[in-house]
Amino acid sequence: MRSLKLTLFSIAILLMSTQVAFASAEQHALPWGNFLYRIITAAGFVGILTYFFGAKIKAFFKARTDSIAAEISSLENRKVVAQQNLADVEKRIANLEAERQTILRDYRAQGEAIKAEIVAQAEKTARQMAEQAQKTANYEIDTAITAMRAEMAEKIVEATEKLLQEKLSAEEHSKLIDKYLTKVVLN
Numbered sequence: 001m002r003s004l005k006l007t008l009f010s011i012a013i014l015l016m017s018t019q020v021a022f023a024s025a026e027q028h029a030l031p032w033g034n035f036l037y038r039i040i041t042a043a044g045f046v047g048i049l050t051y052f053f054g055a056k057i058k059a060f061f062k063a064r065t066d067s068i069a070a071e072i073s074s075l076e077n078r079k080v081v082a083q084q085n086l087a088d089v090e091k092r093i094a095n096l097e098a099e100r101q102t103i104l105r106d107y108r109a110q111g112e113a114i115k116a117e118i119v120a121q122a123e124k125t126a127r128q129m130a131e132q133a134q135k136t137a138n139y140e141i142d143t144a145i146t147a148m149r150a151e152m153a154e155k156i157v158e159a160t161e162k163l164l165q166e167k168l169s170a171e172e173h174s175k176l177i178d179k180y181l182t183k184v185v186l187n
Contacts, residue, residue, distance in 0.1 A: 003054060007046055010043075010046045014039065014042045
């Protein structure tokens with residue numbers, strides 16, 4: 001049935017093309033005898049071609065149809081995948097602002113934590129420096145007090161010695177030395 005349709009279609013095309021060819025010629029009338037002979041020859045030629053190469057032509061067109069169908073199916077699958085990828089990209093783009101805000105919030109929190117750590121370290125260092133300064137001041141005060149006591153003791157000894165020299169006579173001085181020497185020797 002299909003080969004019959006193909007044959008009739010081929011004949012119709014042949015008739016139309018010959019009509020155009022004859023119309024362009026100087027003859028205005030169609031020579032029907034010659035025309036009929038040409039139609040029979042063309043139909044025979046098409047029939048012979050169909051008989052010998054019909055299966056190969058059908059197989060070619062069937063394979064071509066199948067390959068086009070497979071390509072269309074593949075393209076449809078690729079289109080679906082591309083649409084899914086596009087949806088994913090659009091989702092990521094939509095979430096980009098939220099992700100940016102999250103990243104900024106995280107970095108701000110990290111910055112605040114680092115700032116708090118630096119401030120705590122600075123306060124600790126300041127406390128240590130204040131304690132060290134207090135210790136140094138206390139040491140300096142103790143040193144100054146000790147030096148003042150030593151100096152005062154010296155001054156007291158000098159003043160007492162001076163006072164004793166003024167009030168003690170040489171004889172009293174000798175008695176006092178003898179008394180203390182005996183105490184030191186007896187002890």
